[in-house]
Amino acid sequence: MYYPEPISRLIDSFTKLPGIGPKTAVRLAFFVLNMEEDDVLDFAKSLANAKRELTHCSNCGHITDQDPCAICQDEVRDSSVICVVQDPKDVIAMEKMKEFNGRYHVLHGAISPMDGIGPEDINVPALINRLKEEEVEELILATNPNIEGEATAMYISKLVRPSGIRTTRIAHGLPMGGDLEYADEVTLSKALEGRRDV
Incomplete structure (x- = not known):
């Protein structure tokens, strides 16, 4: 099916996410199109900020916005x-x-x-x-x-x-509430x- 280029690019972007197939990507793309413009801009800003502001702790390797991370700093x-x-x-x-x-x-x-x-x-x-x-x-x-x-x-x-x-x-081992008969x-x-x- 033909989609205008901006929608097509958005769908392609969503399909790169884990667990998102083509149908879900189309649904998400059209959901974003129906969002208020301010909400879309906030969403885009959150994505960019997370990528830009997060790093890995130089001590333990956990994700953090400060180095070393809060866990490593906790005495x-x-x-x-x-x-x-x-x-x-x-x-x-x-x-x-x-x-x-x-x-x-x-x-x-x-x-x-x-x-x-x-x-x-x-x-x-x-x-x-x-x-x-x-x-x-x-x-x-x-x-x-x-x-x-x-x-x-x-x-x-x-x-x-x-x-x-x-x-x-x-x-x-077995999770709480699990049944022996279903365990491998x-x-x-x-x-x-x-x-x-x-």
């Missing part, structure tokens, strides 16, 4: 415990829980030989430097429970082992591995 947090995550969104998820009071290290990806991503392509070298410079007692590996996340966790644990720093892995074999296996006394 109340336990600097002897570092939680390693794959993505800035993982930090936000952990912070919503309000249970973890340590620091973070964001890898910005996971090791994936199939995609040509090695340890040097993600934030592993910076993590190793932090462990040499800071007094860390525990490293919590909170990478995703998939092949890439597991490979990354194993690689980091082998690198860190000679230093004597305690290295732990977050537990995996890997999830059940991880749930059995992570069992504890009650």
Whole structure:
């Protein structure tokens, strides 16, 4: 179907976003066309400002508008415990829980030989430097429970082992409210591995 060039470019822009297919992109484009001009300008300004004003913390790699980030500057947090995550969104998820009071290290990806991503392509070298410079007692590996996340966790644990720093892995298994009959074999296996006394 033919769309005028400005709409076509807008649709193309929306299709570049993850999870947005052609039909949703068309709906979003026409929704934007029906918005008030001030709202559209505010939306565009928010996009540009987020891109322009955000950076990665030079210490932990989390997204921030100040360097170092607020978490790294917080002197109340336990600097002897570092939680390693794959993505800035993982930090936000952990912070919503309000249970973890340590620091973070964001890898910005996971090791994936199939995609040509090695340890040097993600934030592993910076993590190793932090462990040499800071007094860390525990490293919590909170990478995703998939092949890439597991490979990354194993690689980091082998690198860190000679230093004597305690290295732990977050537990995996059945979610609350889940049914055994719907769980796959890997999830059940991880749930059995992570069992504890009650």
